[in-house]
Amino acid sequence: xxxxxxxxxxxxxxxxxxxxxxxxxxxxxxxxxxxxxxxxxxxxxxxxxxxxxxxxxxxxxxxxxxxxxxxxxxxxxxxxxxxxxxxxxxxxxxxxxxxxxxxxxxxxxxxxxxxxxxxxxxxxxxxxxxxxxxxxxxxxxxxxxxxxxxxxxxxxxxxxxxxxxxxxxxxxxxxxxxxxxxxxxxxxxxxxxxxxx
Amino acid sequence: xxxxxxxxxxxxxxxxxxxxxxxxxxxxxxxxxxxxxxxxxxxxxxxxxxxxxxxxxxxxxxxxxxxxxxxxxxxxxxxxxxxxxxxxxxxxxxxxxxxxxxxxxxxxxxxxxxxxxxxxxxxxxxxxxxxxxxxxxxxxxxxxxxxxxxxxxxxxxxxxxxxxxxxxxxxxxxxxxxxxxxxxxxxxxxxxxxxxxxxxxxxxxxxxxxxxxxxxxxxxxxxxxxxxxxxxxxxxxxxxxxxxxxxxxxxxxxxxxxxxxxxxxxxxxxxxxxxxxxxxxxxxxxxxxxxxxxxxxxxxxxxxxxxxxxxxxxxxxxxxxxxxxxxxxxxxxxxxxxxxxxxxxxxxxxxxxxxxxxxxxxxxxxxxxxxxxxxxxx
Numbered sequence: 001x002x003x004x005x006x007x008x009x010x011x012x013x014x015x016x017x018x019x020x021x022x023x024x025x026x027x028x029x030x031x032x033x034x035x036x037x038x039x040x041x042x043x044x045x046x047x048x049x050x051x052x053x054x055x056x057x058x059x060x061x062x063x064x065x066x067x068x069x070x071x072x073x074x075x076x077x078x079x080x081x082x083x084x085x086x087x088x089x090x091x092x093x094x095x096x097x098x099x100x101x102x103x104x105x106x107x108x109x110x111x112x113x114x115x116x117x118x119x120x121x122x123x124x125x126x127x128x129x130x131x132x133x134x135x136x137x138x139x140x141x142x143x144x145x146x147x148x149x150x151x152x153x154x155x156x157x158x159x160x161x162x163x164x165x166x167x168x169x170x171x172x173x174x175x176x177x178x179x180x181x182x183x184x185x186x187x188x189x190x191x192x193x194x195x196x197x
Numbered sequence: 198x199x200x201x202x203x204x205x206x207x208x209x210x211x212x213x214x215x216x217x218x219x220x221x222x223x224x225x226x227x228x229x230x231x232x233x234x235x236x237x238x239x240x241x242x243x244x245x246x247x248x249x250x251x252x253x254x255x256x257x258x259x260x261x262x263x264x265x266x267x268x269x270x271x272x273x274x275x276x277x278x279x280x281x282x283x284x285x286x287x288x289x290x291x292x293x294x295x296x297x298x299x300x301x302x303x304x305x306x307x308x309x310x311x312x313x314x315x316x317x318x319x320x321x322x323x324x325x326x327x328x329x330x331x332x333x334x335x336x337x338x339x340x341x342x343x344x345x346x347x348x349x350x351x352x353x354x355x356x357x358x359x360x361x362x363x364x365x366x367x368x369x370x371x372x373x374x375x376x377x378x379x380x381x382x383x384x385x386x387x388x389x390x391x392x393x394x395x396x397x398x399x400x401x402x403x404x405x406x407x408x409x410x411x412x413x414x415x416x417x418x419x420x421x422x423x424x425x426x427x428x429x430x431x432x433x434x435x436x437x438x439x440x441x442x443x444x445x446x447x448x449x450x451x452x453x454x455x456x457x458x459x460x461x462x463x464x465x466x467x468x469x470x471x472x473x474x475x476x477x478x479x480x481x482x483x484x485x486x487x488x489x490x491x492x493x494x495x496x497x498x499x500x501x502x503x504x505x506x507x508x509x510x511x512x513x514x515x516x517x518x519x520x521x522x523x524x525x526x527x528x529x530x531x532x533x534x535x536x537x538x539x540x541x542x543x544x545x546x547x548x549x550x551x552x553x554x555x556x557x558x559x560x561x562x563x564x565x566x567x568x569x570x571x572x573x574x575x
Contacts, residue, residue, distance in 0.1 A: 013371075019378035022385075084370040086414070088421060105374040106407060109381060 005120065006032045008048060010041040010055040010064065011082070020054065023109050027116070038062035045071045052120065057083035057090065065090070069097040078123035080115060082107060142180045149183035152190050200226040201319055202245035206236045206262065207280070208254040216249055219308040220315055233262030240272060246322035247276040247315065252287055260290060263299075274325075276318045278302055278311075359417035366414040373410075376403050412538045416527060420549045422465040429460040429469075429505065429570070433492060436473035443478060448487040455494040462505055463573040468546040472554075475539035476509050476566050483513030483564065499552070503572045508557060510565040521556050 007029050011017050017034050024031050032048050035041050038059045045053060053071060057064040068079045080101040081094055094102045100119040103111060146168070153164040168186075172179045203225050205216045213229040220227055228245070230236050234257060236248065248266070252259035259279055266272045278300045281287045291301055300318070302311050380403065384396040430453065437444075437451055444451075480490050489512040497506040516524065523529040525544040530537030547554040547568055557565035 013375070015375050015378050019382055022382060026385075084367050084374070086366070105370040106377040106403070107374065108377060 004028070004030055005051045006030045006048070007052045007054060008032050008035070008041065008044050008050040010035050010038065010053075010059060010067065012036040012056065012058075012060050016056070023112060024054075027109070027113055029116070036060065038064065038067035041067050042070050042074075045077070046074055049075065050077065052116065053077055053079045055079065055081055057081050057085065065093055065097050065099070068094075068099055072098045076127075078119050080119050142183075145180060145187060146183045149186040152186055156190075200224065201322060202226050202228050202243055203315065203319070204236055204239060204245045204248045205229045206231075206233065206248060206254075206259070207251040208232060209251075212251065212280075215306070216311075219306070219311055223312065223316060223319065225319060233257035233259070233265075236262055237265060240266060240269070240275075245275065247278060247318045249278050249280060249315070252279050252281045276300065276321070278314060278318070280304060280306070355417065359419070362414050362417040366410055369406075369410055373403060373407055412542070416538050416542050416545065420468070420545065422468070422549060424463045424465050424550075424573070426461050427464055427466050427469070429462055429464075429494070429507065430455060432464075432466055432470050433473040433477075436470045436477060439470075439474055440477055440481065443481045444488070447481075449481070450487070450489050452489070452491045453493075454491065458494050458496060458505070460494065460505065461572070462570055464550055464570065469550070469570075472543040472546050472568070473509075475543045479539060480509070480511035480513060480564070483515075484511050485513075488512065497569055499569050499571045504552070505570050505572065507568045507570065508565055509568075510557075510563055512563045515562055516556060516564050524556060525554070 007024055009017070009020050009024070009031060011020055011034065017036070021031050021034055029052075032050050033044050035044055036059070038055075038061050041053070041055060041059070041064075053068070055064040055067060059067065064081055064083075068081065071077060072079065076098070078100045079098060080103065081099050082103045082105060083090060084105045086104050091102050100122055101115045103115060149168060150161065150164045153159055153167060154161060157164070157167075159167065168179060168182055171177075172182045175182065203220065203223075205213055205220075205227060207213050207216070207229075208231055210231070213231070217227050217229060225246070228239060228243075230239060233250075233254060236250070239245075240248075250259045250262060254262075263277050263279075266275065266277070276299070279287075279291060280302055281291075282304045288301075291299070300314055302314065376399070380396055380399050384393060384400070387393050387396065433453075477490065481488065484490075491508075491510045493508045493510070495506045497504040520531060524540050527541040528537040529541075544554050547570065550570060551573065552568060552570040554566065554568045557567040559565060
């Protein structure tokens, strides 16, 4: 596990600030900054782009869960909240607000350590899955574009489907371009023609 | 309307027949007997609306019979009509009986008068009986209402305590967190010094307060169940595993006998695990090695639905009658550590699932806790 992970911490209690800074550093994480309010937390996250956010739910100016939602909307990041409340409503809200872990006070180093590890790896998994989904969506879009280009070739040049596809492949090879790029050019050209006519 | 008994007592069969003839059209149940003794035998087993009693009888006369009848509390108010010929000495003695509903008819009997008197007394009896029933019902209602009021009051008190405890728990967690943070930082700084053992003690005390607080909070917080279908054996196995610190290294046998019973049940796994955990924990602390804990399951019925009966038996010291009575009450404990909430919590959770929990009745060594859990599955 990569331990030089940067963290921003929001906590208004001086003893807890000190404790979290000391403990996280001891665990090998890099505490980028410690703030005491939700506003500061959002600002610092926007500027510093940490790899992990840890926040108390009760902050002097706002609810840590609201801050978490705002931070997540700027850029997705794993968020761990710490709270003295144990209410199901809070925990449910935390889940909705992309919070990856919910720690109930009093927390110890032995709670903090696995929670962070699990939160990070879960976030990593989640991130990978989202990337895969994006790739699949892209592949699907590409496929549609190629189909359209193929259809145009069949109509314009009187080719059957395998011939049209082979011509696309040959063009890509000859021009040293990707199949999807050739397909886009053909579809664009068709649009250009249609507009002049 | 059901018939009432009218007891006719006379040593002369002819007179009995006369009474029967006179009273037949009242439509009640006439019981003719030939002596005071027979009358008493009948009254031992049966109720009657009134007694028509001849005064002059051999062996045991009417007054004697009446006196014995009056001794019984149940018959204190049963009306007696004496039948007598006009005789002053009899009348004097009747005056001595001027309590309760005693009446006199003089022979020769005028049928209309006897019938009217009997009818009036039968009606009185009916009204009185009805009244007694109504009274009983009212009394039961009052008792029931008082019980409901007490329950409501208790629930209210519990809710208030619950709210207070929730607030207390929240504030205390912040304070505990500061202790925890400070203790941890302190222990890092003085790790190799002799004073570090003091920090360990502070940490232990902190953990104890924390646990106590969570137990009390858990007991007073409203219980919201998230039910899913679970195999109960998976739940008690997990509970057993969680207790490994308490049984590791000891001579312990954990025996499960479920036959071929389907153990799937619609429950909230986490609180039910707590129920098993609390019971097993008690067993482990009540038993000296070698510990034998046995879980036995059988099919049962609860409120017309399928249920599972789970019996958890140990070979420990068992419970006294006193302990049996109070085991499910909050803050009742026989252990030197612990909150005394374990079994109260267990009861609360089982009942929230529509189930029942009790100490099984059998005597002998050890304790057996019996749980009935409805399957609640279609």
